[in-house]
Amino acid sequence: MRPCRTESQTVVNRNSGEIRQMKILHAMAVAVLVSGCAGTAQPIAMTGDFGPQTLTLINSYRTSHGLPPLVVNGTLKALARQHSREQAARGTIGHDGFRQRSAQAKAAGLSGVCTENVGVRYRSAQALFSGWRNSAGHNTNLLRPNMRYAGVSVVGGYSTFFACG
Numbered sequence: 001m002r003p004c005r006t007e008s009q010t011v012v013n014r015n016s017g018e019i020r021q022m023k024i025l026h027a028m029a030v031a032v033l034v035s036g037c038a039g040t041a042q043p044i045a046m047t048g049d050f051g052p053q054t055l056t057l058i059n060s061y062r063t064s065h066g067l068p069p070l071v072v073n074g075t076l077k078a079l080a081r082q083h084s085r086e087q088a089a090r091g092t093i094g095h096d097g098f099r100q101r102s103a104q105a106k107a108a109g110l111s112g113v114c115t116e117n118v119g120v121r122y123r124s125a126q127a128l129f130s131g132w133r134n135s136a137g138h139n140t141n142l143l144r145p146n147m148r149y150a151g152v153s154v155v156g157g158y159s160t161f162f163a164c165g
Helices: 016-038 051-064 076-091 099-108 125-133 136-142
Strands: 116-119 148-155 158-164
Touching: 016 125, 051 125, 051 136, 051 148, 076 116, 076 148, 076 158, 099 116, 099 158, 116 125, 116 136, 125 136, 125 148, 136 148, 136 158
Parallel strands: none
Antiparallel strands: 116 158, 148 158
């Protein structure tokens, strides 16, 4: 079970029993994700968006693994910022609206699969990056070879990394 979804993981059979099972599994995954973040997270940073610095660290990490750096994309950055704002307003993290963000990215001309990582209560780009790098599912998303473009945003301590091929 991975803490982050990719577009390919969001398709479910329309059978109501399977949808109910997926909702239960999703709730369990979110609970595990939140409990795992609680021990490593730092107090919330109330000011500053260190998303650009986080993407710089992600790109250094990708190149150290023989992957190309991700190119900043205005649409993906805006989608990441919007999702971070929504999480901050709700006071919870999650992947609500992932399908819609993916559809908006495709409508803007991006193709391929999209992926995202979220986080909360990290005080710096280094802490956020380290948290994602040290989580198997998040790390997989950082090192997906088919990702080409990305946006990262932090609003009120709520972070979103959104990338597409």
